[in-house]
Amino acid sequence: MSALSDAATGSRTWGYANPVAVRFGYGxxxxxxxxxxxxxxxxxxxxxxxxxxxxxxxxxxxxxxxxxxxxxxxxxxxxxxxxxxxxxxxxxxxxxxxxxxxxxxxxxxxxxxxxxxxxxxxxxxxxxxxxxxxxxxxxxxxxxxxxxxxxxxxxxxxxxxxxxxxxxxxxxxxxxxxxxxxxxxxDPELTLSLPAQPTLSAGLDALSHALESIWNIHHNPVSDALAIEAARKVLAHLPQLMKALQDRGLRYELALAALSAGLAFSNTKTALAHSISYPMTLQHGLAHGVACSFTLPMVLERAIGANAGRDAVLGRIFDCPLEQAPGQLADFLERLGVSTRFEDYGVSREQAQILIAQALDGVRGQNFIGRHT
Ligand SMILES: [Fe+2]
CATH class of the missing domain: 3.40.50.1970 (Rossmann fold)
Known part of the structure; x- marks a missing residue:
């Protein structure tokens, strides 16, 4: 496996397009x-x-x-x-x-x-x-x-x-x-009055969009840059925001993270974590942001090692060696009150294995770079 990214070895062409005009900021x-x-x-x-x-x-x-x-x-x-x-x-x-x-x-x-x-x-x-x-x-x-x-x-x-x-x-x-x-x-002003639970769920959705655009067969350097920035912002600021919901600076950072993650996955679509989330929402009633984020540590673990270029991009998000990142991400979620275990959502270990296998074959699951590892 090459240590260079796909783009650097010239083995892959890519494009990025988004027609939406963006206006951002307080006011x-x-x-x-x-x-x-x-x-x-x-x-x-x-x-x-x-x-x-x-x-x-x-x-x-x-x-x-x-x-x-x-x-x-x-x-x-x-x-x-x-x-x-x-x-x-x-x-x-x-x-x-x-x-x-x-x-x-x-x-x-x-x-x-x-x-x-x-x-x-x-x-x-x-x-x-x-x-x-x-x-x-x-x-x-x-x-x-x-x-x-x-x-x-x-x-x-x-x-x-x-x-x-x-x-x-x-x-x-x-x-x-x-x-x-x-x-x-x-306008981040509009998020200032959002209660704790939807704030958390939305922030985790943004984190999921960012990571899912990176461990994605449609990744490209533009979506990567946006996703790294978005993921780092959510990891740094969401726990602080949950303790200070009225903080204008933190609301600004989360709004920017969500926008950046949106721009990233607007060109890649999502991958395995979202594919798993759909039955979790449909059959187990989980809010989307929790449904698409509680498996992120498990999906990250599967993604690591699938592609050296992807590992390098993921490594820019976490302030620890990449092999420790799934554990760090699980701690991050657990500290926010989000369990990373299927059993806590009424899904047994055996059912979870079936659900993951089906999700890998789903339309979004097929975008996942670690599908064949
Ligand atoms: Fe989502």
């Missing part, structure tokens, strides 16, 4: 009106956004442009709920010029589903293509400005959305050239 939300211009807007947000004052703030920022508010968003959006939401949206707001999505991953993913219209105006047409893998070309399309209110999902800078179909035990990924947001407006 950038005030730019929303100018970004919308003369377009009429439908705001997509989570139900509690009414009580937290977010809807009122958006009403002030958008003024007469605001044509409607869709706030009955469910977490981990399911085909059943989307069916009604989608039909209502295209019937009521088919003429709007733009969608603004303010919320976490579920909200932004729901907006990505709404933004691509079928010829019939019915969601079923879109679901059929997701379920069968048939190509889908939207008959109508609304641009999207994504405003994350959590620091983790990365959905504001990716081109895909997760759609669950619990009735059939399935998870689909909607990914079209039309589902990339036009702009990501990332």
């Amino acid at each position: 950038v939300l005030d730019e929303l009106g100018a970004l919308c211009g003369a377009r009429s807007v439908v705001l997509v947000c989570y139900p509690e956004a009414h009580q937290t004052g977010l809807v009122a703030r958006m009403e002030r920022l958008l003024g007469d442009r605001l044509q409607g508010v869709v706030s009955d968003i469910e977490s981990n959006p399911d085909a059943e709920g989307l069916d009604r939401l989608y039909g209502d949206f295209w019937r009521t707001h088919g003429q709007c010029g733009l969608i603004v999505a303010a919320g976490g991953g579920s909200t932004i993913d729901t907006a990505k589903v709404l933004m691509v219209g079928t010829a019939s105006g019915q969601f079923d047409e879109l679901l059929q293509s997701l379920a069968t893998g048939a190509s889908f070309t939207p008959a109508h399309h609304k641009p999207l400005i994504a405003v994350p209110t959590t620091a983790g999902t990365g959905s504001e800078v990716t081109g895909w959305a997760t759609v669950w179909e619990r009735a059939r035990g399935l998870k689909h990924s909607l990914a079209l050239k039309q589902t990339w947001p036009e702009t990501a407006l990332v």
